[in-house]
Amino acid sequence: TNWQIFPLYEEIRTNDDFPDEQILTTEPESIWEMYFDGSKSTTGAGIGIFFITPKREMIPYSLKLNFSCTHNMAEYEALIQGLKMLLKFKVQRVRIFGDSLLAVSQVNGDWQVKDQKLITYQELATSLLRQFEEYQFLHVKREFNPIADGLASLGSTIAFKPGKSIRSFEVVRLKQPSFVIPEQVLQAESRETPWYQNIKDFLQTGTLPPEMSRKEQRVLRHMSSRYFILADILYRRAFSTEYARCLDANEALEVIQEAHEGICGGHVGYQTLVKQI
Secondary structure, X not given: OOOOOOHHHOOOOEXXXXXXXXXXXXXXXXXXXXXXXXXXXXXXXXXXXXXXXXXXXXXXXXXEEOXXXXXXXXXHXXXXXXXXXXXXXXXXXXXXXXXXXXXXXXXXXXXXXXXXXXXXXHXXXXXXXXXXXXXXXXXXXXHHOHHHHHHHHHHHHOOOOOOOOOOOOOOOOOOOOOOXXXXXXHHHHHOOOOXXXXXXXXXXXXXXXXXXXXXXXXXXXXXXXXXEEEOOEEEEEOOOOOEEXXXXXXXXXXXXXXXXXXXXXXXXXXXXXXXXX
């Protein structure tokens, strides 16, 4: 699933998982970016971590802290968990951004750690940073850290049963009012060329629509690298091992109706329904 809510990074592809098979090693010159934030509210504490890979893919991560902590402790938890993830995937060079002036200044050695609860955190963060070949640890204002901030707030406020987790979810833009009937929209779209036709044509013939600008053609070539054709059917490569078949408007409507009517098997909840589709 893709996250599509953050206008600051609209042109960057996103990945909501952190699959081992996708990111095992990085090139020496590759530079990652990491944004982190911690949040403490009346309902608990949470942390948000947001990675941008050298290929400009985004990887968001939100964790709920099931232990008592202060706001500053949550900030350190976000930093440390993020650093551990980067080291796990053998990242060598990284730029780190956080809006906690206290955490950034203490880890960089500009401020003295006076709170006894934070001494261990500061020492651990410093130790982890030494394991990178190169790093920059920078302070940014909160308005320049919106995604990590939102992920941290999500982790601190969301509630679910012990031992449970929310694997992934999608945030998209709603382009039209809710009173528009989906069937009418799909029927109108079905009379048009399928949304994926240009991608399929490019993969089959290598040709690009002449009416497109050079920038649009470049984007289309880039998008096409994520797709392949099998038995004249277009599929999209996912970040997991699964492949998604591309459907036109009529096919999509049929699948939704079949799943809703139980053709996919029994009475299902909305999460299972989405998975089947």
